[in-house]
Amino acid sequence: xxxxxxxxxxxxxxxxxxxxxxxxxxxxxxxxxxxxxxxxxxxxxxxxxxxxxxxxxxxxxxxxxxxxxxxxxxxxxxxxxxxxxxxxxxxxxxxxxxxxxxxxxxxxxxxxxxxxxxxxxxxxxxxxxxxxxxxxxxxxxxxxxxxxxxxxxxxxxxxxxxxxxxxxxxxxxxxxxxxxxxxxxxxxxxxxxxxxxxxxxxxxxxxxxxxxxxxxxxxxxxxxxxxxxxxxxxxxxxxxxxxxxxxxxxxxxxxxxxxxxxxxxxxxxxxxxxxxxxxxxxxxxxxxxxxxxxxxxxxxxxxxxxxxxxxxxxxxxxxxxxxxxxxxxxxxxxxxxxxxxxxxxxxxxxxxxxxxxxxxxxxxxxxxxxxxxxxxxxxxxxxxxxxxxxxxxxxxxxxxxxxxxxxxxxxxxxxxxxxxxxxxxxxxxxxxxxxxxxxxxxxxxxxxxxxxxxxxxxxxxxxxxxxxxxxxxxxxxxxxxxxxxxxxxxxxxxxxxxxxxxxxxxxxxxxxxxxx
Numbered sequence: 276x277x278x279x280x281x282x283x284x285x286x287x288x289x290x291x292x293x294x295x296x297x298x299x300x301x302x303x304x305x306x307x308x309x310x311x312x313x314x315x316x317x318x319x320x321x322x323x324x325x326x327x328x329x330x331x332x333x334x335x336x337x338x339x340x341x342x343x344x345x346x347x348x349x350x351x352x353x354x355x356x357x358x359x360x361x362x363x364x365x366x367x368x369x370x371x372x373x374x375x376x377x378x379x380x381x382x383x384x385x386x387x388x389x390x391x392x393x394x395x396x397x398x399x400x401x402x403x404x405x406x407x408x409x410x411x412x413x414x415x416x417x418x419x420x421x422x423x424x425x426x427x428x429x430x431x432x433x434x435x436x437x438x439x440x441x442x443x444x445x446x447x448x449x450x451x452x453x454x455x456x457x458x459x460x461x462x463x464x465x466x467x468x469x470x471x472x473x474x475x476x477x478x479x480x481x482x483x484x485x486x487x488x489x490x491x492x493x494x495x496x497x498x499x500x501x502x503x504x505x506x507x508x509x510x511x512x513x514x515x516x517x518x519x520x521x522x523x524x525x526x527x528x529x530x531x532x533x534x535x536x537x538x539x540x541x542x543x544x545x546x547x548x549x550x551x552x553x554x555x556x557x558x559x560x561x562x563x564x565x566x567x568x569x570x571x572x573x574x575x576x577x578x579x580x581x582x583x584x585x586x587x588x589x590x591x592x593x594x595x596x597x598x599x600x601x602x603x604x605x606x607x608x609x610x611x612x613x614x615x616x617x618x619x620x621x622x623x624x625x626x627x628x629x630x631x632x633x634x635x636x637x638x639x640x641x642x643x644x645x646x647x648x649x650x651x652x653x654x655x656x657x658x659x660x661x662x663x664x665x666x667x668x669x670x671x672x673x674x675x676x677x678x679x680x681x682x683x684x685x686x687x688x689x690x691x692x693x694x695x696x697x698x699x700x701x702x703x704x705x706x707x708x709x710x711x712x713x714x715x716x717x718x719x720x721x722x723x724x725x726x727x728x729x730x731x732x733x734x735x736x737x738x739x740x741x742x743x744x745x746x747x748x749x750x751x752x753x754x755x756x757x758x759x760x761x762x763x764x765x766x767x768x769x770x771x772x773x774x775x776x777x778x779x780x781x782x783x784x785x786x787x788x789x790x791x
Contacts, residue, residue, distance in 0.1 A: 291322040299300050300418050303478045304428055306470050307414060308435040310374060310407040313466040316446055324447050324456040326582050328393070329733040330436025331456060338390045339731060340707065343575075343699045345394045352501040355686065356404040356494045358413065359545045363489070365408040366417075367480045374408025374467045374474075381463035396460075412687060416672045418582040419482040426669045430611045433665045448590030469478030493545040496534035501734075503527040508701060550686070558783040559667040560690045562623050565776040566660045566667070569630045569769050570603075572702035575655055576762050577649055583732045584755050595646060599654040606661030619666045620784025624777045628660025628665075631773035637766035659773075663780075670787065707731065709761030710754075717749040724750070732758045 321343065324515040329339055361369040377400060384396030415432055419425035450458035495722060504527025510520035538544035551557050574596070581592035610622050633656025640648050671687045716725045724742065728735035728750060735754030 298639055299477070300424075300428075301575045303418055304415065304431060306474055307370075307411045307479055308431070309466050309470045310370065310377075311432060311435040313377070313463055314404060314408060316462060316466065321447065321459060324451050324459050326579065326733045327451050327456045329731060330737055331407035332387075332390045332393065334390045334400055336511055338394070339733075340699070341394050342390065342397060343703065345397035346401045347699075348502065348505055349398045350405045351505060353405035354408070355497045355501075355546055358686075359494075361410050361413060362482055365480045365482045366414050366755040367474065367478050367714045369406050370410035370414070370478075371471065371474055373403045373410070374470055376403035377407065378464045378467045378471075385460035387457065391561050391745070403445065412668070414481060415479065418479065422673065425612050425672070426614070428608050429669050429672070430665045433607045433661070433668060438602070446593075448588065448593035452588060452590050475536040488543060490537075490541060491533065492515060493541070494536055496530055496537060497545065500534050504531070505697075508697065518522060546686070554783050555670055555787055558780055559623070559670040561629060561692040561776060562663050562667040563671070563687060564694040564697070564781055565627065565772055566630065566664045567690070568698040568701075569634065569656060569773050570660045571698030572765065572769055573633070573653055573698075575699050575703045576706050576718055576765060577653060578730060579758070580649060580762070581646055583736050584758065587646070593691070595650060596653065599650060599657045601656040602654050603661035606658040607665040610665055611661045614666060615789055618785065618787055618789055619670060620780055620787045622666050623663045623670075623784055624781035626659040626661070626663030627773050627777035627780055630656045631659075631770050631777060633657075633659065634766045634770035634773060638763060638770055652691070668764070670784070702769065705768065706758075706761040706765050709764050710757045712757075715748060715753050719746050720750055728754060766773040 302310065325339060325343070328334060328342065334342065357369065357373075380396060380399040380403060384393060384400065387393035411434065412429075415428050416425065419428045438728060446462055447459045450456075450462070457609055468760060503523045507520050507523030507525075510517070510523060534546075535548050538546050538548045577596070580593060581587045583593075587595065607625075610626075614622055633652045633654075636652035637649065640652070668687060711729055714729060714735070716728060718736075720728070720742070724738040727738045732754050735750060739750040739754070741747075742750060
C-alpha cells in the first residue's frame with residue numbers, strides 16, 4: 276500500500292516525470308477518468324430521463340430546459356475561477372473537494388419533490404462540477420510531459436468523456452425503467468468512490484509555482500460575464516431578440532470587457548488573456564465549443580425522437596445510441612497516431628466537416644423512415660466530434676506553460692460546457708419554439724389537454740394517452756409533425772455552424788506542424 280509521501284517520493288526521483296515509473300502515471304490517469312465519466316454519464320443519463328421527469332413533476336417546456344441548463348450555466352460561470360483556484364491551492368485538492376460535494380448534492384437532488392428543487396440541485400452540481408473538469412485536464416498536462424504520451428492521455432480523457440456519454444443512456448434508461456428518474460443522480464456517489472478512496476495516494480499534487488495574490492474583482496467579473504451572457508442567449512433562443520435578451524447579453528459583454536481590461540493591467544492576472552492572441556489556441560477553443568454544441572444539440576432532440584416519436588423505452592433508446600457514441604471514442608483514439616502523418620489542423624477540419632455532414636443527413640433525409648436514418652447521421656457526427664475534440668484539446672494544452680495549465684484547462688473546459696449549454700439552450704430552445712409555433716391542436720381536444728400539449732412533445736403524448744382513440748391519434752400525429760419540423764430547422768443551423776468552423780480550422784491551423 277502506498278502512502279502519499281512514498282508515491283510522491285517515487286515520482287520526484289524521476290528526472291523526467293513518467294519515465295522511471297510510467298505505471299504510476301497511467302494509474303493516476305485511470306483514477307482521473309472517474310470524474311470525467313461522472314460528468315458525461317450525468318449529462319446523457321439526464322437527457323434520457325427528461326420525458327419521465329416531465330411527467331412525474333408536471334414540468335413545462337421552459338422548466339425542462341432549465342433543468343438541463345442550470346448545471347452547465349453555473350459551471351460555465353465558475354470554470355475559469357475554479358481553474359485558477361486549483362492553480363493556487365492544488366489541483367488534486369480541488370478535485371477531491373469537488374468530488375465530495377458533487378456526490379453529496381447528487382444524492383440530495385435525486386429526491387427532488389418539484390421542478391424548482393431539481394433546478395436548484397442542478398445549479399449546486401454546477402458549483403462542484405466546476406472543480407472537477409479543469410482539475411483533471413490540468414493534472415494530465417502536468418503528469419504527462421512527453422508530447423506523444425500527453426496526446427494519448429488526452430485521447431483517453433476525451434474517450435472517457437465520450438464513453439461516459441455512451442454509458443449514460445444505459446444507466447439512465449435502466450434506472451428510469453426499474454426504479455425512478457432520481458436514481459440517475461445516485462450513480463455519482465458510486466462513480467466517485469475509487470477517486471475519493473485512492474486519489475490522494477496515487478495522483479500527484481500540482482500547482483502554480485508563483486500564483487500571486489487572489490484577485491476577488493477578477494473572480495466576480497468572470498462570473499458576471501459568463502452567467503448573464505449565456506442567460507441572454509437562452510432568452511434570445513426562446514423569446515427572440517427582445518429587450519430582456521439584449522440587456523443580459525449586453526451586460527455580459529460590458530462585464531467581459533472590464534474583465535479583460537483588468538487582466539491586462541494587474542501583475543498576476545487570473546486569466547492570461549494574451550493566450551487568445553495565439554490563433555492556434557483561439558481556433559482550437561472554437562473547435563471545442565462547436566464540437567460539443569453539435570453533439571449535445573443532436574442528442575437533445577434525438578433522445579426525444581426515439582422515445583416520443585418512435586415509441587422506444589428509455590433503455591431501448593439508450594442502447595440504440597451506443598454504437599454512435601462509441602464511434603466518438605474510437606475516432607478520438609485513432610487520430611493520435613494520424614497526426615504524425617497529417618497536419619493536426621486538417622484532422623480538426625475533417626472532423627468538423629463530418630459533423631456538418633451528419634446534420635446535412637438530417638436536413639435532407641426522411642425522418643419517417645425509422646430510427647436507423649437518424650442513427651446513421653449521429654454516427655457520422657460522432658466520428659467527427661471524436662477526432663476534432665481530441666486534437667483541439669492537445670493544441671490548447673501544448674500552447675501554454677505547464678504551471679499555467681489550470682487556467683488553460685479551465686478555458687478549454689469552459690468551451691466544453693459552453694458548447695454543451697449552447698447545444699441544448701440554443702438548439703433545444705429553437706426546437707421548443709418551433710414545436711409550439713407549428714403545433715395545430717385538433718378540434719375536440721379539451722383546453723386542459725391543449726395547454727399541456729402546447730408546452731412539450733412529452734406533454735402532448737401524455738395528454739393524448741387520456742383521449743379517445745381517434746382524437747388521441749390525431750393529437751399525437753400533430754405533435755410529432757410539429758416536433759419534426761423543428762428538428763429540420765435546428766439541423767440546418769447546426770450544418771451552417773459546423774461547415775463554417777471546418778473552413779476556419781482548415782485555414783488557420785493549416786501551418787501547425789505534424790506531431791513528432
